[in-house]
Amino acid sequence: MLRSAGDVWACALEVNAWRRGYPLEQVRSVTLLCEGGRLFLDVTAEIPVTVYPPGEGPHPGRVAGVDVGIIHPYAVAGPDTKALLVSGRAIRAEHRMHLADTKARRRAVARRAPKPGQRGSRRWRKYRARARQVQGRHQRRVRQAQHEAARTVVTWAVGQRVGVLHVGDPRGVLQVPAGRRHNLRLRQWQIGRLLQVLIDKATLAGITVHLVDERGTSSTCPACRRRVSKPRGRTLTCPHCRFSGHRDLVAAATIATRTPGGGPTTPTPVVLPGVVTHRRAGRHLPGAGRSRRDPRRPPPGGARIKMAGCGPPHHPVGSRSPRTVRIHNTTETR
Template sequence: MPRRRDSGAPRVVCRTARVGLRLTRAQRQRCFGLLRAAGDLWACVLEYNSWRHRRQDRPVAGYQELCRLLAASGPGTFGELDSTGARSVLRRYSDAWFSAAARRRAGHGEVRYPRRRRSLMPVRWYHGTFGLSERRLRLPTSLGSPPLVVRLDRAVPYPRDAVRSVTLVFDQGRLWVEVTAELPVATYAAGQEPQRGRVAGVDLGIIHPYAVAAGDGQMLLVSGRAIRTEHRQHLADTKGRRRATAARAPKRGQRGSRRWRKTRRRARLMEGRHRRRVRQAGHEAAKTVIDWAVQHRVGTLTVGDPRGVLDLPAGRRHNLRLRQWQLGRAIAVLKDKAELAGITVYLVDERGTSSTCPVCQRRVVKPRGRTMMCRSCGFVGHRDVAAAFTIATRTPGGVTTTAPDMGAVITHRRAGRHLPGAGLSRRDPRRPPAVSGSVGRLRPAPLPVGSRSLRQRLGEEPQHHRQPGER
């Protein structure tokens, strides 16, 4: 919940960063004990309101009422969980209950009140109850228990005075700490601040996550081919891993073995790493757009919202692409970074922008490739950039843009330098490199299917491997 601030105070925004933990076995057990205690508290609240519902009594959902019940339960009821962490669980329940009640009053009868139990529940501590210094975090515990001091795997990316809360969570097979801080909106020198009247259209896509076109003819293309490659390779690795471990899977009605549990844990860790890589690439792409907008003093970004196409059936392969396309996250990340930079973001309907000429505004046949050609005015240009120009004209309040000059230079950037396909070699960094020498043998690269004559020549002639730097 945001704090009350003075009307003349500078604008701030809340941002959250996830930081990993380096724990000993005892510290890991204590962290899981806190999460389990929070889950027990959540289950107690659910059971208590279930009893009241069977007796046809009014449910207890107010935060103050829940806190009074917690105080009446006495200290030590929920293990090492202190009162601040326990109240954060009660706050989460109260917010979820009143949110469901508001949606049900609005006519959404399918919305249900919170009733699902959780074995591990996130615990949050607010400013003044925890200690943070360098890479060490002190988490408070209940009276009589020693404080829990954990070590972070990296420094917190926010100033220490700006940190307002920390949350202990378990996700993707690991323990994390989510650090929330209040950051002031960026300020600029005179003559360098973004101007509200300078508008740029943003077209969202899969191959190009962001295609940006400003009204003065500046253009930006952010390539997401590395993200697409990561999705494909992760899918291939997952299928291969499942084929290799199919024999280890327990039969129907058979209890799982330790070997199978280790296999499943390894699969969850790989899935978590894949999600983190893709999430990081999305943040890099959005940061590239905001940096470009600040450089060109663009104060308004008009983003085309294509979420209407997600419900349209388009075949098995394209439906997979749409499911992997994290569209909502891309819009949310762009909004957050734009708010921190002092840039306004509008969402408009992007229907028909990829098949509308930005010069004569006539409908053209949607190109199958990346180039749009208008037979009426002779316009030729990149399809995504042309759509971004058309989106810019749909800014609320009206905006005047010049005719796009597709002969101008388009700034190209890549998202996810850490992903396979972003480097010059386009090799997956997860694969071990082939090293020549006395240890091991060089394995030739796989040849395409159908290159029989080439295989015969390689079998007859001695293979020659290039040395580094040789052409």
């Protein structure tokens, strides 16, 4: 029988660790969170790092560059002229439709909203609970899509035997005011979370990650090293040497030549990718891969889109070794 709050907490901890497959000696911290009116347990566990059979694991001499962006959360240029593009248009659509839905809800109840200091009615409390529920669902959808994008990059890097990832750090743009609309895009971008999720999953797979300066990589021609004005689309065309290539992949290839803590120490030639693999992040989002209609409206015929579960899984690759790394997991309590 549970006699106190401590007993309830200990029982929840054991159930959560058992569901995730973590022995209690590997659990380092547990935090109770409330998100969208629902309770979650945030568990920090210490789990082994992946090892591979001889000759099949990531090689420390194979380096790939990763460019972090909004339209493409990750653009990777690896060795052997191979590249990966992860599309984030479904995530942008989710942000846009959630903002439109939130504005419509607020306009609908603006007249019935209680005044400052006035106690709300039962209907108002139900509306606020529903708004918190929708906000929590939106956050879980975006978080799941970000984990899927990072898992795609790590799986591709393991298949290419990439041992080192040079990731461009664009967080300096957050300090530059760019207007109301672009500031909203930067806030929804969630750069820090994208970097942290990629670092966690790459470290778990045995891949080393270095953050490098990405300044000028998207506006410098890799052939003649001259500055190129920002293109309107995704294709970078140099007016000086007539070079043309995908803007994000050109930046990723240049980032691969950068060294941690500064720019390239020597004029390293940039190897541009020739084989590009395309993947989409957020397949579980409503309307992903469908037409351009409103993804929150039901499709013709009255059938509604079924929502998928949105937890942030960390799936290991290969077998495990005695080396360990800490990651974060979140599980809902019942």
